[in-house]
Amino acid sequence: MNHPVWDLPGLGSGWIIGIISIIHVSIAHLVVGVGAWLAVMESRSREGGPDMALWIQGRAKALLWLSGIFGAGTGVGIWLSIGLVNPTATQHLIRAFVMAWAIEWALFAGEMATLVGLAYFYHRLKPNQRAVLAWSYALCAWLSLVVINGIITFMLTPGTWPTTHRMWDGFWNATYLPSLLLRTGIALVLGGLWGLAVSAKIPSTLRDRALRPASLFVLAGLVVAAFSAWFYFHELSSATQVALVDALKLAMGDFRGFLIGLGMVLGLAVVAFWGVMSLALGALGWSVGIRKLAVVLGLMGLLFAALIYAFGGEAWRALQHFGAWLKGAGIPGLTHGFRWALMGLGAFLVPAGVALGTLLWPRFLTRFMATVALLLACWGFGGFEWIREVARKPYVIREVMYANGIRKDQVEAYQKGGFLAQNVWARTFAASKGDTDLAKGEALFRAQCLACHTRDGYRSLKRSTAKFAQEDAIAFVQLLRELDPEMNPYLDKMPPFAGTDEEAALAGKYLASLNGK
């Protein structure tokens, strides 16, 4: 890290990006899909009369609210958070892709301008003008995805950029097309689910017109996403493919036991969630159909009572098994993450079911059902993004820069000439703490480990090194200096230690001191 380090205890600064980007990425893809759905609705509005026009204007306003407040707000948030968490990598990416981001900004400006036009001046526009604007909005939103996709995929598969340093060589990379297809598919799924949620309660004359395209969006999006995920996987390097498959296998664990437990927990969770939410909404004065709710809850309760009666002890054992699976005693933290990501991908079955059900029996769709499906799809999308991030490790830009902001081509110089001698902020930190051995060790820890670990919170190094004596900790960091994968088995998971042998000893001493050794 060339800049000062944001040392956020407990959670770790990386999670700040994670939380903001999960929200932003979901909204950003959602608005692409909603834009296309709104354009389709606008094109069909002439048959729907003034009621439909009024309704579409209302949806455009809602989209502006979502996009303007939360989409743009979290978009700025991503800029700020990546600059805080990994300023060195952010600066490198901006140097390489500033013009791509500038183009994306121009498209974003077009997106917001057309949306403001539609939301505020809808009735000053003729129907064909509205349709042109709605399609222009959808096109601008999708094109901004087309641009940003090049930068995201570059970080995973930079192609020939590391040698040429030409923007377009990095932009058109191996995973560009599958990723674009996948993200377009996801955008259709999210947009379609939003369409289902906002159309669930409208008068039946409009409802059928709105629900059908929205359901088709979801189903088409899922097909495109599934196909392109397979395509995406095949464009990854064979080493990344093997690492991913191994990690997924480990995460699956005893899958049969997991499925039984998951089914039961989800079933109970749905009943509990439905009940609590309905009561809460009822208390807020929203109509939820108490009688219908009571019937459904009663039936589901009976079903569960019957299941528990029939399976008795096995059901209890399955629940215990599921608890143990979730707790994952003895498995690495990364595997936990994969499990959550996998469950998220599995959760895409719910939106698929809801969309198919709506296509076949439109009157059974409720807003609550569509909203839950939308949230589950966001979870699934988050799972995919998490797996993509992990596939990039130990790099932030594969083969160019490690997750801790140290470029691959800097490692040798740091190992020969010393990190502290060449890094002004590590020196500044050590000096602020009296330049003791522990202060120097902590400075090295902050600059090289904090990007992914914390002292005693998320991915805690205190916990990981609890059994280490001081000499073990030193030997461990010295092992991380090795650049030969035969000697350093962590090289495909962690950046090598970029410092001299003596500095590795200082970092080791600091690690041991976390456990009072």
Added chain:
Amino acid sequence: MPLPLPVPDPLPLPLPPGLFKALLVVTGMLHLLAVNLAVGGALVLSVHALRGRSSDREWVARLVPLLPPAITFAITLGVAPLLFLQLLYGDFFYTASVLMAAPWLAFIALLMLGYALVYRFVKGASIRGRSGLMGMLLLLGVGFLWVSVTTLSLRPDLWAAQAAAAPHGGWIRVVDASLWPRFLHMVTGFAAVAGLLLALWGGWRGHGEARRAGLHWFAWATLSQLLWGGWLLMAQPRPLMKRLMHIETMEGFTLWISVAAGLAAAHFALKARKGEASLKGLWLPFALGLLSVLGMIWNRDQLRDMALEALGFRSCALPHATDGLSFVIFLITVAAVALLIGVMVRWIRSHANEVAP
């Protein structure tokens, strides 16, 4: 100990740095004009809404719905200068923001919450003055964080002390003398520009009360800048202040022309207050006020370059390797989007009489 300046990134810029500098200044001006309209508008309108005079009620209700799209444009137009600022001044900007990471991150929460509250400012026939006021205060909080980071970014001599005082980036411990006058200068500027635009709207719509109130805000906010601006000038490091004081330097010339234009605009605004409810008498204060605002924004950029030059950094000396293709695609995209917006505005204007805003 030498200043803790990070080692510059080795990648060259894809275009000459002067071009990026021009893009930064132009997009920065557009962004700041939108911010002036949005935040200054929220300030002026919430004050009038809370004052509750029946003569204000009608024009406040008509203008409040314009605030959310104004914030939308302020955010949208803010992304580009943020990008170019990071490109040209990244080492200074990132370092300062990491050193006050936690409050800096609150920027997002303040922005979204402020926006949502301004959105709630008016609903149907009811005006929620308190919601507007709270939203405006939160948005001013965003402005304060921005001023804090940019001020700290120009003072590498304070960085080590700030890092030692707040190792987790908890709060702003080390404050530069120019922080408060810069903030007050900015807030008063928001009120002045919003007042000027309110006066123009009042003149355009034949609304005497709005016209008078707008001119009042503009004139007094501008005159109060003598206090904040003077304080800001005095708070500058000695060599910078000296250059600003001399009109024969480029920076001094920009400053004093802007001051003169601002004072002249305030004078003509006070004179125009008693005029009829039309645009007559407003164009001169508007043109002079705009000149003053744009001059001040440019002067701010000059001030940054002066401070960094003293540290041996010149953004215009950054290395570059021209990538013409991406610039051409950028220009085509901007032209296409401008055409789209132009066509949209034309369509909307052609039916302007059907629904009045």
